[in-house]
Amino acid sequence: MQNFILHTPTKILFGKDQIAELGQQIPADARILITYGGGSVKKNGVLDQVYAALAGRNVQEFSGIEPNPTYETLMKAVDIVRAENIDFLLAVGGGSVVDGTKFIAAAADYSADRDPWHILQTVGSEITQAVPMGCVLTLPATGSESNSGAVITRKSSGDKQHFFSPLVQPLFAVLDPVVTYSLPARQIANGVVDAFVHTIEQYLTYPVDAKVQDRFAEGLLLTLLEDGPRALAEPENYAVRANVMWSATMALNGLIGAGVPQDWATHMLGHELTAMHGLDHAQTLAIVLPALLVEKKAQKREKLLQYAERVWGLRDGSEEQRIDAAIAATREFFEKMGVPTRMADYQLDGSSIPALLDKLQQHGMTALGEHQDITLAVSERIYQAAR
Amino acid sequence: MQNFILHTPTKILFGKDQIAELGQQIPADARILITYGGGSVKKNGVLDQVYAALAGRNVQEFSGIEPNPTYETLMKAVDIVRAENIDFLLAVGGGSVVDGTKFIAAAADYSADRDPWHILQTVGSEITQAVPMGCVLTLPATGSESNSGAVITRKSSGDKQHFFSPLVQPLFAVLDPVVTYSLPARQIANGVVDAFVHTIEQYLTYPVDAKVQDRFAEGLLLTLLEDGPRALAEPENYAVRANVMWSATMALNGLIGAGVPQDWATHMLGHELTAMHGLDHAQTLAIVLPALLVEKKAQKREKLLQYAERVWGLRDGSEEQRIDAAIAATREFFEKMGVPTRMADYQLDGSSIPALLDKLQQHGMTALGEHQDITLAVSERIYQAAR
Numbered sequence: 001m002q003n004f005i006l007h008t009p010t011k012i013l014f015g016k017d018q019i020a021e022l023g024q025q026i027p028a029d030a031r032i033l034i035t036y037g038g039g040s041v042k043k044n045g046v047l048d049q050v051y052a053a054l055a056g057r058n059v060q061e062f063s064g065i066e067p068n069p070t071y072e073t074l075m076k077a078v079d080i081v082r083a084e085n086i087d088f089l090l091a092v093g094g095g096s097v098v099d100g101t102k103f104i105a106a107a108a109d110y111s112a113d114r115d116p117w118h119i120l121q122t123v124g125s126e127i128t129q130a131v132p133m134g135c136v137l138t139l140p141a142t143g144s145e146s147n148s149g150a151v152i153t154r155k156s157s158g159d160k161q162h163f164f165s166p167l168v169q170p171l172f173a174v175l176d177p178v179v180t181y182s183l184p185a186r187q188i189a190n191g192v193v194d195a196f197v198h199t200i201e202q203y204l205t206y207p208v209d210a211k212v213q214d215r216f217a218e219g220l221l222l223t224l225l226e227d228g229p230r231a232l233a234e235p236e237n238y239a240v241r242a243n244v245m246w247s248a249t250m251a252l253n254g255l256i257g258a259g260v261p262q263d264w265a266t267h268m269l270g271h272e273l274t275a276m277h278g279l280d281h282a283q284t285l286a287i288v289l290p291a292l293l294v295e296k297k298a299q300k301r302e303k304l305l306q307y308a309e310r311v312w313g314l315r316d317g318s319e320e321q322r323i324d325a326a327i328a329a330t331r332e333f334f335e336k337m338g339v340p341t342r343m344a345d346y347q348l349d350g351s352s353i354p355a356l357l358d359k360l361q362q363h364g365m366t367a368l369g370e371h372q373d374i375t376l377a378v379s380e381r382i383y384q385a386a387r
Numbered sequence: 388m389q390n391f392i393l394h395t396p397t398k399i400l401f402g403k404d405q406i407a408e409l410g411q412q413i414p415a416d417a418r419i420l421i422t423y424g425g426g427s428v429k430k431n432g433v434l435d436q437v438y439a440a441l442a443g444r445n446v447q448e449f450s451g452i453e454p455n456p457t458y459e460t461l462m463k464a465v466d467i468v469r470a471e472n473i474d475f476l477l478a479v480g481g482g483s484v485v486d487g488t489k490f491i492a493a494a495a496d497y498s499a500d501r502d503p504w505h506i507l508q509t510v511g512s513e514i515t516q517a518v519p520m521g522c523v524l525t526l527p528a529t530g531s532e533s534n535s536g537a538v539i540t541r542k543s544s545g546d547k548q549h550f551f552s553p554l555v556q557p558l559f560a561v562l563d564p565v566v567t568y569s570l571p572a573r574q575i576a577n578g579v580v581d582a583f584v585h586t587i588e589q590y591l592t593y594p595v596d597a598k599v600q601d602r603f604a605e606g607l608l609l610t611l612l613e614d615g616p617r618a619l620a621e622p623e624n625y626a627v628r629a630n631v632m633w634s635a636t637m638a639l640n641g642l643i644g645a646g647v648p649q650d651w652a653t654h655m656l657g658h659e660l661t662a663m664h665g666l667d668h669a670q671t672l673a674i675v676l677p678a679l680l681v682e683k684k685a686q687k688r689e690k691l692l693q694y695a696e697r698v699w700g701l702r703d704g705s706e707e708q709r710i711d712a713a714i715a716a717t718r719e720f721f722e723k724m725g726v727p728t729r730m731a732d733y734q735l736d737g738s739s740i741p742a743l744l745d746k747l748q749q750h751g752m753t754a755l756g757e758h759q760d761i762t763l764a765v766s767e768r769i770y771q772a773a774r
Contacts, residue, residue, distance in 0.1 A: 001629040003402025008395050014646060015390025209626040211610040212633050219602025227598065239596040242388040246599050246646075255642075259401060259633075 001210040004258040010146035011172040014246065016238070018174050019046070022053040022090075025134055025172045030088035033081060034061040035101045037093045044182040046138055050092055060084060065093065068274055068281070069100030071117055071154045074107065078116065081108040081131060089133035091170070094187070095142025095194075098135050099150035102168035105130040120152055124163030134172040138179050140245035141191030141282070143198060143252025145173035153275060160275035161363060175249065177241035185232050188244075189337040190282035192228035195248035196221060196333070197285040201264050202257035204293070204303050205370035210260045214306070217256045221311045223247045228337055265368035266292055269379055272356045272363075279346055286334040286341045291386035293327045295378065299371060343387045350387040353380060388597040391645040397533035398559040401633065403625070405561050406433070409440040409477075412521055412559045417475035420468060421448040422488045424480045431569040433525055437479055447471060452480065455661055455668070456487030458504055458541045461494065465503065468495040468518060476520035478557070481574070482529025482581075485522050486537035489555035492517040507539055511550030521559040525566050527632035528578030528669070530585060530639025532560035540662060547662035548750060562636065564628035572619050575631075576724040577669035579615035582635035583608060583720070584672040588651050589644035591680070591690050592757035597647045601693070604643045608698045610634045615724055652755035653679055656766055659743045659750075666733055673721040673728045678773035680714045682765065686758060730774045737774040740767060 013021055026032060034050060041047040051059070062077045080086065081104060091101035107116035109129040119127060137145045144150060148169040153160045180188070203217035227243045234240055250256070269292070270284030279287075297304065301323070308314040308326035317325070331341050343350060357376050360366065368374035374382075400408055413419060421437065428434045438446070449464040467473065468491060478488035494503035496516045506514060524532045531537060535556040540547045567575070590604035614630045621627055637643070656679070657671030666674075684691065688710070695701040695713035704712070718728050730737060744763050747753065755761035761769075 005400050007398040011394040013392050211630045215606025216603055223598040243598045
């Protein structure tokens with residue numbers, strides 16, 4: 001096991017009707033800005049529940065945060081926070097709304113002589129203060145509700161980049177599985193794939209004899225395999241939605257990644273596909289991951305064998321056969337969730353690969369993976385294999 | 388899954404040489420009281436490491452906190468905290484030192500017109516402030532380093548009782564597996580049994596389809612089964628000690644118990660054995676748990692079958708046979724760790740059982756277990772079966 005520091009301070013309020021407990025988590029005299037997306041939280045009644053929980057409080061709202069939230073949109077909210085002296089942000093939505101609100105939190109308090117895009121350029125390292133925030137999660141997927149990271153897109157330049165700061169970690173997160181019942185199947189499928197890949201990226205590297213972290217990761221993968229498809233087939237099965245929601249949070253709150261090597265190359269290669277072609281985030285992961293695993297079979301050999309056995313129950317055949325079967329099963333799982341795994345399935349013929357590689361280079365993504373050996377040449381092979 | 392609130396704010400600094408990072412976790416101008424036990428931290432150099440990390444700071448110390456820390460001893464430290472205006476407590480030791488320091492933290496700031504034993508009588512519910520604390524853990528076992536509970540003994544009356552308060556949860560915990568190398572085998576064995584039983588008590592109840600919690604619990608049990616005996620056989624195997632240490636922390640930080648039924652009867656029946664006869668805490672758990680599982684076979688049937696299959700790999704034979712085999716294997720594991728599982732092994736003939744039941748009644752422990760159906764009559768059968 002490697003040395004680590006783990007801090008998971010976000011208070012989780014999990015379960016049916018927990019939105020009603022929200023008020024106690026925010027200072028009574030706070031000037032609150034509720035942030036949300038395209039309005040589904042209005043239609044499904046979640047916003048009404050939030051307002052009911054905040055009755056009599058000082059509340060304003062900002063809507064229109066899009067999937068893959070943009071700097072351009074978020075800066076409008078920053079203006080409101082500054083003009084209205086907002087001192088608490090409440091994100092109501094999925095990972096994009098939570099991520100976007102993290103940016104608003106940091107940008108509103110950012111040094112006045114800097115354009116807040118600098119936050120992305122410095123990966124959050126120069127954030128010294130932020131507006132406190134909490135969230136009501138409506139889509140289990142990104143884990144953003146209880147971590148310190150966010151991914152922001154700049155429309156004008158086609159950049160999709162991330163930053164981290166403990167100052168933007170939500171103070172609390174309300175997770176009510178019932179609010180996910182009305183989600184479109186595509187969003188549930190995307191969420192399951194996203195959480196699955198987050199787990200893989202902290203697990204499928206090389207062994208460091210971290211037995212707890214490995215078994216926790218395997219527990220999340222098995223749960224997503226079992227209950228991911230059921231979440232599509234039985235949208236109002238509370239237990240299933242609860243297991244998916246809790247898995248997605250646990251997949252990226254720092255716990256399973258503490259003390260183990262990590263490989264975020266799938267996300268990095270995927271971000272460029274979203275930024276350039278507008279694919280859903282999870283679609284890009286489903287495209288990149290199987291190709292990456294094939295490319296890095298040798299380096300990930302021992303963990304791939306463990307994954308094959310413990311997650312897929314593959315015990316027969318040669319090592320090579322078990323590894324290939326595990327990668328194939330992973331691809332089939334994504335397909336079964338309704339998320340195709342080839343660029344061609346999204347009408348991409350691979351002609352943009354040189355441009356994608358240029359973007360990776362621009363963003364400094366030239367030595368990815370747990371061994372920093374996914375160079376641009378390797379990324380090119382992965383993109384090519386993913387066509 | 389049941390509704391839950393989960394808050395795990397203790398910052399974990401895990402790994403070799405992490406004690407050196409301690410200074411940054413405590414305010415620079417704090418008046419620090421280091422608390423410790425019988426002096427093993429002096430012999431093994433841990434206290435020197437702590438002082439080195441706090442060079443130039445305002446530091447005093449209080450030693451002599453015993454296993455099963457007593458009110459009588461701890462009140463002496465409370466006097467020092469009050470007299471010296473201590474504003475940060477740093478526990479350096481195992482669960483007893485951490486538990487004792489939690490009591491000091493709460494008692495020092497407790498309402499002046501109340502004897503602090505009232506904290507135990509009200510299970511911590513009336514604590515309104517406490518001195519902030521952190522800890523350097525030297526013995527993986529109780530999980531006290533990252534939770535809000537403590538168990539305190541009053542020597543004068545022979546009571547051993549617990550309390551909880553978020554105000555006494557350590558702000559940080561330093562976990563360096565190297566410091567456990569010098570522990571006596573008996574303490575390592577006790578720690579493994581304690582962590583194993585903590586996990587069982589949050590797992591072996593009845594199913595609520597909480598797949599993540601179940602698999603996390605099973606992951607801890609499997610890790611303790613594999614690396615517990617190795618921790619005895621290979622005392623300086625870092626990876627093994629690291630896995631045991633991390634398992635013990637994860638077993639009782641709230642995570643695996645969130646959203647599932649719990650059964651703390653083994654601990655409650657065990658506490659009375661320690662208070663009356665001075666047995667080690669883990670020895671009492673090893674005595675009580677197998678007898679309790681036999682007694683509650685019917686109520687715990689489904690989870691016992693899951694435990695038999697997933698933890699012990701028992702898939703053949705009738706349900707009854709698998710359950711019996713899993714309980715027998717649990718007992719054998721404790722024996723293999725060098726912790727005997729019968730009262731007779733500790734020269735107890737059962738003649739104190741009526742007195743133990745009186746104590747349970749005095750402490751209000753008359754409806755224990757996940758169904759509150761472990762009455763005094765049931766506890767009597769468990770004690771009798773454990774002779």
